[in-house]
Amino acid sequence: MANLKFDNFTGIFPRQGAKRLPLGAATVAKDCEFDSGRLHSIKGTLDVDNVDTGTTAIYKLRDKYWLTSDEDLFYVDSPVVQDSHGRVYFAGGDYPAYATDSTGYSGWSASSDIDAMARMPSLYYKLGVPAPTGAPTVTVNSLPAAEADVEALLGVSITLTDGQTISQWLKANLSKVATAYVYTFVSDYGEESAPSPVSAIYEYYDGQTKTIGLPSTGASGVPLSSGKKRIYRVATGSSSSEYLFVAEVNYSVTSYTDTTLDSQLAEPLTSTFYYPPPNDDSSTNPSGPLKSLVLHPQGFLVGHTGRTIAFSEPYLPHAWDPSNQITCPADVVGLCVFSNGILVGTTDKPYVVTGTSPSTMDIYPLESEQPCVSQRSMVEIGGSVLFASYEGLVAVSGNRSEVVTTKHFTRDQWSNYYPESIHAYTLDNRYIGFYTNSSGTVKGGFIFDVATGRFSELSFYAEAGYVNPKDDVLYLVEGTKLTKFERGTIKEYTWKSGEIRLHNSVLFQRFKIEADHTVSMRIQVDGKDYFARTVVDSDEMLLPSGMRGEYFTVEFKGKGYLDLFAIADEALELEP
Numbered sequence: 001m002a003n004l005k006f007d008n009f010t011g012i013f014p015r016q017g018a019k020r021l022p023l024g025a026a027t028v029a030k031d032c033e034f035d036s037g038r039l040h041s042i043k044g045t046l047d048v049d050n051v052d053t054g055t056t057a058i059y060k061l062r063d064k065y066w067l068t069s070d071e072d073l074f075y076v077d078s079p080v081v082q083d084s085h086g087r088v089y090f091a092g093g094d095y096p097a098y099a100t101d102s103t104g105y106s107g108w109s110a111s112s113d114i115d116a117m118a119r120m121p122s123l124y125y126k127l128g129v130p131a132p133t134g135a136p137t138v139t140v141n142s143l144p145a146a147e148a149d150v151e152a153l154l155g156v157s158i159t160l161t162d163g164q165t166i167s168q169w170l171k172a173n174l175s176k177v178a179t180a181y182v183y184t185f186v187s188d189y190g191e192e193s194a195p196s197p198v199s200a201i202y203e204y205y206d207g208q209t210k211t212i213g214l215p216s217t218g219a220s221g222v223p224l225s226s227g228k229k230r231i232y233r234v235a236t237g238s239s240s241s242e243y244l245f246v247a248e249v250n251y252s253v254t255s256y257t258d259t260t261l262d263s264q265l266a267e268p269l270t271s272t273f274y275y276p277p278p279n280d281d282s283s284t285n286p287s288g289p290l291k292s293l294v295l296h297p298q299g300f301l302v303g304h305t306g307r308t309i310a311f312s313e314p315y316l317p318h319a320w321d322p323s324n325q326i327t328c329p330a331d332v333v334g335l336c337v338f339s340n341g342i343l344v345g346t347t348d349k350p351y352v353v354t355g356t357s358p359s360t361m362d363i364y365p366l367e368s369e370q371p372c373v374s375q376r377s378m379v380e381i382g383g384s385v386l387f388a389s390y391e392g393l394v395a396v397s398g399n400r401s402e403v404v405t406t407k408h409f410t411r412d413q414w415s416n417y418y419p420e421s422i423h424a425y426t427l428d429n430r431y432i433g434f435y436t437n438s439s440g441t442v443k444g445g446f447i448f449d450v451a452t453g454r455f456s457e458l459s460f461y462a463e464a465g466y467v468n469p470k471d472d473v474l475y476l477v478e479g480t481k482l483t484k485f486e487r488g489t490i491k492e493y494t495w496k497s498g499e500i501r502l503h504n505s506v507l508f509q510r511f512k513i514e515a516d517h518t519v520s521m522r523i524q525v526d527g528k529d530y531f532a533r534t535v536v537d538s539d540e541m542l543l544p545s546g547m548r549g550e551y552f553t554v555e556f557k558g559k560g561y562l563d564l565f566a567i568a569d570e571a572l573e574l575e576p
Helices: 147-154 166-173 411-415
Strands: 003-006 026-030 032-035 038-041 046-050 057-061 065-069 074-077 088-091 097-099 137-140 177-179 181-186 202-204 210-213 228-234 243-250 255-258 301-305 308-311 332-338 341-346 351-354 362-365 379-381 384-388 393-397 400-403 423-427 430-436 443-449 455-458 464-468 473-478 481-484 493-497 510-515 519-525 528-535 540-542 551-558 561-568
Touching (some): 032 455, 032 493, 038 493, 057 074, 057 088, 057 464, 057 473, 065 088, 147 166, 181 243, 228 255, 332 379, 332 384, 341 384, 423 464, 510 519, 551 561
Antiparallel strands (some): 026 493, 032 038, 038 561, 046 481, 057 065, 074 088, 088 097, 137 210, 177 202, 181 228, 210 255, 228 243, 301 308, 332 341, 351 362, 379 384, 384 393, 423 430, 430 443, 443 455, 464 473, 473 481, 493 551, 510 540, 519 528, 519 551
16 A cells, blocks of 8 residues: 655755655745645735836835836935935935925826826935035125224224324234134035035134135035025134034025124034035046945945945935945945844855944955845845845845755756846745846746745746835836735646656555645656546545556646645545
């Protein structure tokens, strides 16, 4: 007596070879899920909207606006708590940028399809405020001619001796002080730039007025219609070269008369190093603009370009101090925040960046030789990061990394998934990836269950995706459709076993299926069809005589749960 029971179904393991697979493993597993070993169908996608052709990036902002792009953009919601401007930041295009509620979504309508509106955001600005490129000019104004006016201006009491002029008295009784000026730009949204070049040093009597010229050079691409200029100067007798606040004027103002006494100067300049992030200015950014953007838990943005990893100031997304940048030993491919810090995928090996502030960040390599081959493949799942390498999917947890698909694929077999093209998302502890070849003639998707290691394929392809934390739904772009993953009708699964050896002493005569749906079953012997039937739940049926050969396979298709398939040479052997 002999029987075989399939009651612990799992996914594909091409590396093992069809003849060496354990019972329950598959050579084909498409649109399948495995719930405690039960084989069942996934649900299909549900159409929810129409999108423009060529959409490769989507992001839902505040559960209201769908941001879309035909570039591989990376979006980050504002780290500013209760941001009154409703800003969103993104990188990966021509330059890092941001949009606001008041300017970025004109033309948006809740009742219109996404493709019926202009791509959102409809208006955006370059991230950061460039510093003024021209130094302020300073003119020390002449003192009044009348003695009383000079006394009032300088706060002194003048007593002239016979023949003494006011100028002579001042020279004999007062010392001139020296100062220098800088000024900054302030955007419509309160973002202050680094300071201008320093003016020349000027001497004057404390209280003597100065006329400050304020060029409007260097601020192209910045929203300044209601912006400001802030003027700072060095205080006389200061123990440091600190610049202190003098005044704020409208951006359009090009001249200001400074009547402020040293004792009236206010807070020091804090934006000394508030430069824009790496952008499309090749003279300062030879590696080009930021190609990614992530948000650190401590409230600062992180991006990369070339081998450079850059950090904004905490809760000041426009301010990127160049001295806080880290140079990675290898070209950076992508970044992903996880429990240990920031995982840096490179063309060489993974690195981890740790620290709690931009000025304390440090980088160290992991003991792994696995390069990351696709920035969009990097996904955080349960405190770990998974990404695509040439060898398979790599998981980094803590300070350890491993190829978690080693049992499933050889390097050549994994190449059939075109790892350089993989873009992936996470839902319910699953890595959901999509791939295509360069010509677009081969497309597909897959699901890797991180907890169980089960790998199954999908029968469809998506160009982009986004997991919305508001409703825990994976939204996908399929051609010109925006869909919800696994929210549609049940799909038909396909599952095929490995090649199971037949023995001359065993002649299988019966089989039994336990399922909650009608199952299409096919048995092949030595690659040729032997038996095909549509089977109803709990059917026990006889097989045709003559099931002889070297190997047989069994394939199932259906829409529902399949708990058990048993095959035996006697009916008694089919019982649990």
